[in-house]
Structure formats: structure tokens, C-alpha cells
Amino acid sequence: MNSIISWITEPFIYPFMQNALLTALVVAIICAVLSCYLILKGWALMGDAISHAVLPGIVLAYLAGLPLSVGAFGSGLFCSLSVGYLKENSRIKEDTVMGIVFSGMFAIGLVMFTKVETEQHLTHILFGNLLGVSTSELIQTLIVSAIILFVILLKRKDFLLYCFDPSHTRVIGASPRLLHYTLLILLALTIVTAMQVVGVILVVAMLISPGITAYMLTKRFDRMLIIATIISISTSIFGTIISFHIDGATGPCIILLQAALFLLVLIYTKLKMHQQS
Secondary structure (H helix, E strand, O other): OHHHHHHHHHHHHOHHHHHHHHHHHHHHHHHHHHHHHHHHHOOHHHHHHHHHHOHHHHHHHHHHOOOHHHHHHHHHHHHHHHHHHHHHOOOOOHHHHHHHHHHHHHHHHHHHHHHOOOOOOHHHHHHOOHHHOOHHHHHHHHHHHHHHHHHHHHOHHHHHHHHHOHHHHHHOOOOHHHHHHHHHHHHHHHHHHHHHHHHHHHHHHHHHHHHHHHHHHOOOHHHHHHHHHHHHHHHHHHHHHHHHHHOOOHHHHHHHHHHHHHHHHHHHHHHHHHHHO
């Protein structure tokens, strides 16, 4: 028993691991909450599009001497607005537009990154650098996450109605367009915040896995939020601990645990359906 407790607590003797855990927990909460809305709205690919599209903004922010998060947010917002404009002003379907925009912006970002000499490591941007989070970055994450969570809680009923039935949203006096772009802005902010945990490649998994796993376990949205949050927090904690002991990348360890949990829940639901039939 003592060895298990020691295995869990040993990593957090070090200050950098304490910062990593706190950052992972904060990001896990906002990703879990937002993932439930993304699942209901069917915006999994939108999260993927924005996460890949932040790379050009990161390079431009570095060249301009601005915080990388500012460039990433601006680039992600530009991607989401471009998708909306192209969808409304062409006959191309939304998923096709997203595929074109995010792959094009990601390619531009890679070309820019290879041509500009920076102190940034590409692997840290692509796969995250949770163990390198400083105290100032942790405070920044706390502030941004608090803003995101506040807006979601303030407009939670409107967002829920918009995800289910945008037409009815207009009937009750809310603006579907305003809710649409507010949700996109929150998504872009969340991706920028989660980027330092799992990187631009894996951030979409952190935005989808908790929500879809919870969705399979319950039909009530309030329970879905609770289950998704528990899944996201627990996998973040144990993913961080496991990465310390195996000397592996923290972000991928978290995502692997979430994927494994999803598979277990999928098997459980299939067996349950089989028994009921």
C-alpha cells in the first residue's frame, strides 16, 4: 500500500511536476465541459481544423515579438471565420471547407517554421511541453480558463439549445449567429490553452474523448458534463504520473489513457446492448 502511495506522490515533490499537474487539471476541466457541447453540435472536425491552423500564428507572433498564445489565438480565429465565410458564400460543404482551410494553414505554418530560425522546438508545439510550463504560464492558463468557464456557465442553456436546435434558438429571442461565433471563440481559446499540454496535433483528442465517452454512458446532459469532467481530470492526473515514471511524453500518455477508457466504455455498452437484446 505504501509503495502505491509513494508511486503516486513521488512525482509531485518537484516544482515542475506540480506546475504540470495544475496546468493539466485546469485544461482538463475546460476541455471536458466544452467537449460535451462539441459532441452535441458535431464539431469534432472544427476542433481539429482550428488546432492545426494555429501554427502560422505562432510563427508570426514569434517574429513580431508577441506572446505565442496571442498569435495562436488570432490564427485559430481567422481559420474559424474563414470556414464560416466560405460555407455561407459557396456551395462547398462545411466538412470539405474545414479540410481545405486547416490543411492549407497547417502547411503554411510548417513552411514558415522551417524557414524562420527560432528557439522553439517543433516537437513542443506539435506534441506539447507540459513539463516545461512556468509559473507565469500557469497563471495565464488559470486566467484564460476562468474566462472560458465563466462564459460557458453564463450561457450554458443558450449553447445547449443552439447545439440541439438552432432554429428554436431564434424563436426564443437568442441569436444563433452570436452563439455560433461565441462558441468558436471559446473553442479557439481552449485550443490555445490546451496546446501547451498536448500540442496542436493531439489537442483535438482532449476536446473529443471525454465528451464522447460520457455520451455513451448517459442520455442526460448534466450527467454527461460530470462524467466527462471526471474522465478528463482522472486521465490527466494518471497520465502525468505515468509519464514521469516511464520518462515519456506527458501529452500522449494522457491521450492514450483517454483512448483506452473510450474503448473500455465502448466494449461495455456493446455488451450491455447485447444482454438487453
